[in-house]
Amino acid sequence: MRTKREIPEINAGSMADIAFLLLIFFLVTVTMDVDTGITRKLPPPVLDEQSIDFNQRNIFEVLVNSANMLMVEGKEGNLATLKQETKTFFLNPSNDVNLPEKKLEQIELMGDVYVSRGVISLKNDRGTSYEMYIKVQNELTRAFQEMRDELSVEKFGVKFDKLVDPKKQEAIQAVIPLAISEAEPEDIGKTK
């Protein structure tokens, strides 16, 4: 007798679809707030005070004082020109004797190339604001990123972050290493 009586039923078939849509919406929005930032590698602690001797011409000094003012190579610097200055320093296109020396190295996929021995030395005061520090770091990263891009386009025809082959990436990184050194903290630009 059961089958004879017809009970009108609400079609709940689409309920699942609605719920799935909600689920997908959540999955998408949750992963949206990705953490981004500037990645750096800290140097291992130096045990003795002995510092590695660097030739003065190989060092590009960037100082930020407590008033968030920039000093680049002994002169007052500017955030807007920092990137370009970093690039000309590191690449040393005119083989200037005051700019870093270059060493001939053999690198896979690249052959014999001149690798700059320049190092960017970034020093900041304890009173420097974090925002300014990030801005300087950002400009330096941009300089290196652009140098890598230029080299990558010249050698492989695509930008550095578009390279798929890890070997090519390594080759570029070997020619243009991220040579940013952060000095041991000290107070600069402060009256003692």
Added chain:
Amino acid sequence: MGRFKEKKSSGMPKISTASLPDIVFILLCFFMVSTTMRETTLIVKIRLPEATEVQKLERKSLVSFIYIGQPVKGTYGTESRIQLNDQFATVADIQAFVATEREARDEADRRLLTTSIKADRDTRMGIVSDIKQELRKAGAFKINYSSRKTARLK
């Protein structure tokens, strides 16, 4: 052939899909709950600095966070404080924090552990430098200065 035509005689009842939405809703609830669970409640104010050359932090499970900023509650003063997990900490606690974070990960993943420094943009570098020195001592060399991506710097 007759099997298909005669509905009544076949004992095959329709499988009810009425419970399917419920199952999906349970899944949904699970996701909603589990995603908010890992977040720590911030007790310091953080307005991240902006940068253009940012990289995405891959594998969030291998990232430990250090928060620096002014306490949200006025009673704790306006001096920048460090927050580890859910409480205020001092620079001296960093090494122990790194050790516990490392302990919590698989042996193979410990090398890949990244420390993300989430600092307010008005923080003085002194406290950040202190933390960096402690991280160096603790052997946590991979760090990330957390910053928001913008197309152009102001």
